[in-house]
Amino acid sequence: MKRKVKILGTGSYVPKRVVKAEEIDVLIGKTKGWSEKKSGVKQRFFVENETASYMASEAAKLAIKDAEISLSDLDCIVSASGTNEQAIPCNAALIQKQLGLQDSGIPCFDFNSTCLSFVTALDMMSYAIDQKRFQHVLIVSSEISSVGLNWSQHESSILFGDGACAFILTHSNESSGIIASKMETFSEGAEFSEIRGGGTKIHPRNFSEQTENDFLFDMDGRAIFKLSYKRLTEFLEGLFKQTQLSMKDMQMVIPHQASASAMKIIRKKLGVEEERFMSIIEDYGNVIAASIPLAFHEALRLGKLKRGDLVLLLGTSAGLSIGGIVLEY
Template sequence: MALQVRVAGTGKYLPGQQITDEQMDAQLQLRPGWVRKKTNVITRHFIDNETASEMGAKAAERALAEADLTFADIDCLVCASGTMEQPIPCTASLIQRAMGQEDSGVPSFDINSTCLSFVAALDVMSYMIHAGRYARVLVVSTEVASKGLNWEQKESAALFGDGAAAAVIERSAPDAASRILSASMKTYSSGARYSEIRGGGSAKHASEYSKSTEADFLFDMNGEAIFRMASRLLPDFLKDLMTASGASIKDYQVVIPHQGSAMAMRLLRRKLGISEEQLMYITPDHGNTIAASIPMGLHEAIRQGRIRRGERVLLLGTSAGFSLGGIDLVY
């Protein structure tokens, strides 16, 4: 079912500390050029003294300004991130406070599907808008990957960056082209162990942390297993998503994938028939920013003039779980 919901404005924020591929080579004690060859991440940004909520607040304020709105126009704030600033309370409430809106009463909560959090939040909250529960929702993805990297896993450590992106979504006019045409998400938990942080929750509480258990509290990824699973499942997933809205891959002005890795981008193009002109590829100067990568790609596509009102866009990605998700929309 198509939903009369549109993206009214987007915003992005990157922390000031830039880490080049040469610096990452040195950090990982690798020969010069290894990081660029393996990941194609030339520059990524890491936080210094900033918090996830502060980054999210800045991206949110930019999205509101782009939509010519203020926080008073917002009915709900959703943080759609794979990393948490702290276990309790939800990061959305901390973003609200960082925006100076701590007494606003605006409902604020988190939706977490790791790298697909923004896609999941856009899907869920668009139905809330369609039903009339909310008129406008501010969705914020803010990620600090740098704090949880396992520097012994060099290939995955070289991929990630920090940053935030936000989008304001609202009901579109009945006669407007802008709408969400279809959305889908599928989870295959046989791959749940391929990408995880085991410690910090109730299974391995923070009180159990020690030098000998440190690896359980850091990011752990089996990149090859994820690649094989995505390669097997993505073609049929996309076929079903496009069938639901009667689309073919050529109908999309831009395809905005989760910027998982250069290898993932090559897989998407080869397996799914996405042209170089269609693909929104921001990995070289952002890295993998987890859930923020898709809204960052959307923001950049709009800013660069690669999509305009009335043009069709595909958001697509995978996440830990193992999940696949996508949204077919008219911007």
């Protein structure tokens, strides 16, 4: 049964600093054009003095304006990010404070399934909204990857960018809603994408020259792609089995912006034409959990999506997890 959830407004924020592919080439000691050819990323944005909660609050303000509601109408704040501003408290509490709502009592909590965090939050919160537990929910993904990249890992570090995207969700009295959702995790791939340090296993107190790489992002992109590609067909069959729909019925497919080469292969595997497959990676890079909502936001901004359109959100994340949502916008 369709969950009655409506995307009422969206907003985005990217840092002021634009980092071109040529700058990355110099940084990692490659010839001009190498990083763009490898990653498909022409530019991305890196923070200078922005924090994740600041970026989130700026994106949230634009989403609130787009939804034509006020800050006081919010009754839940959810952070859906793969990176944390600090260990404690949760990102959502810091976002509440940035929005000037520190005395509001609005409940705040986080979802973290790395690159799938937004999809997970949208999926889980849709049940609460459908049952009218909340009236206006802010879900915001705000990611700062640039501080934790290992520049000696050339093929992974050149993919990422920083940024934030926010959605305002409400109960739908129309046809808008979530039709189906699915998530699967295959922890055989848990070591393919990780930051080992920073938690209780390798605590910050144990940081040293010997452990410093444990505190940086470590990814085997080929292994992730191989495992997720192997599982994708069966996953999608299970997702669409919940519906009377197929891939051909989707007006837009919005994938996680993992890498240009991976997205191209996946698009062909799905049999989806370029005009129905939303790609923003060349202008933003991989913005972790903010990638899918940011691509959705851009599709709306460019007029590629309209009310009533059927949309597939699809992505993978560290874990290794595969997640998808079929929704009517």
